[in-house]
Amino acid sequence: MTEEPLVRWDWIARNWANGGPTAISALLENHVVMAFLPVLFGLVVALPLGLACVRWRWLYQPTVALMNVTYSLPSLVLFSIFLSITGLTRSTVVIPLTFFALAVLIPAVVDGLASVPDPVRQSAVAMGFRPVRRLLRVELPVAVPVVLAGLRVATVSSISLVSVGALIGQGGLGNLFIDGWQRQFYTPIVVGIVLIVVLAVLADGLLVLAQRLLTPWSRARRTA
């Protein structure tokens, strides 16, 4: 009897798209959705919240403190809290991950707006921009590089954190780890790790590309 290989290609071929919910492609799709929804929700919430923190400075410290406490909780604890509310659904994973994303994105929005040089803000005022237009046309665009840097961190950590959801059966590719450990069968584990890494690298690369397209003025500054 030959020794068990690290990767059994035939298993991958059989399970890539077997039509069932445990097919690798289905898990991958799940993983992508569950990793990106929190970042998306996070961004949608962090923008107004970050703006509010800039407008009313006293809000910032308590908000960041709250987010950091959430961030410091082991994800498992957060999952179990939501388990009692939302049950064995995707929400139980997506909601806590949204909080994690917020912990990164709110400071990113606040730091981004703080990165707008004072003379730029002042000359916008002096040129006759009204507040809303100044925010949309000057301050937010200038804040984009810092916000995007935060978005990259949030995205990559979200992609890796989704796997923990496997403990309640909602972990996307993380389910492959549980399957593998339970059967002492390494192929699913390797497939899971490789796909998660590829996903993270791909997402990060896309964001870098987006940054280059959105802010040609900031990329050039770094190389200048």
Added chain:
Amino acid sequence: MITFEDVTKRYRDGTVAVDDLSMEVPTGAITVFVGPSGCGKTTSLRMINRMIDATSGRITLDGQDVREIDPATLRRGIGYVIQQAGLFPHRKIVDNVATVPYLLGWNKKKARARAMELLELVGLDPGLARRYPFQLSGGQQQRVGVARALAADPPVLLMDEPFSAVDPIVRASLQDELLRLQSELRKTIVFVTHDIDEAVKLGDTVAVLRVGGRLAQMAGPATLLTEPADDFVREFLGRDRGIRRLSFISAKEVRLSPAPSDLETDENGGPLGWRTADGLAAYGTFNPETDSLRVALDAALLSPNGTAVAVDEEGRVRGVAGRDAIDELLAEYAPPAAGPARGGASGSGGGSSSGAGDSEGAPA
């Protein structure tokens, strides 16, 4: 015309930045606010376009209280240039310059065409239009800042130390450029600086402020140099006031004599030098039409015989002016003899900062 009527600005922490300031800023001329750091120059300037609101008193623009005008509307009609240029880093140069036209709702094509005109007006290569601000030198950025402030052709221009962040050579060329622009555009310019030389060079009127935001003196640069109101202004003006004042006297009135035969000229009538036993000696020239008495005096001092060579635009010799001719004009522009406290203070001790004391006393 911009007027300050008993304007006071007290910040929330109690600092009085401007104290009961009253003055008139004339239309179509450059008025310079000058004074030591913290004397309230920026505060005064920003009260004009309402980036800061006065605590009491009022500021009017062509008779209308600025507080009755919507701030954004007011500001779109007033150009503003700051020290660090403050260009929008995410916008190309052409769009930076077109900022106010865009705000005023011009269409993109018209706004950009206007921006290109302005780049040319301030002496920038139109090829820079497609660049981003970080791709420009500090001096170029400042020029873009001026172009941006002028884009919608506002009658009023506020400039807060616009040239103090660039090196002296670039600064001098930006100053010359501003004077050239102003001779074409005739804007009402309020220019803030802490550099008295810049103030005297650019200002049609110079307002000297003292710490606490009080007006120490407001006068034309030549008057300021000869008749400082008090010790603070005298101290602030620094040394060489007498010599510096000559920059404001035209050399047009210098009495010219025909060129003597020992002035060697080339076939076009341009000067070559003074003939001496050892060959040709150095000479100095001035153009009576465009130069100041200071240049004429300088030219006289450069020649071994103390005679300045007057030339026309093409550099042809038109005559010469000896030291006696220059001295006649100097006497004509001697400051008024009746200057009680002033004469006393500067007469004592050559080491005091009022170094021009002797030249004040001598011709009297």
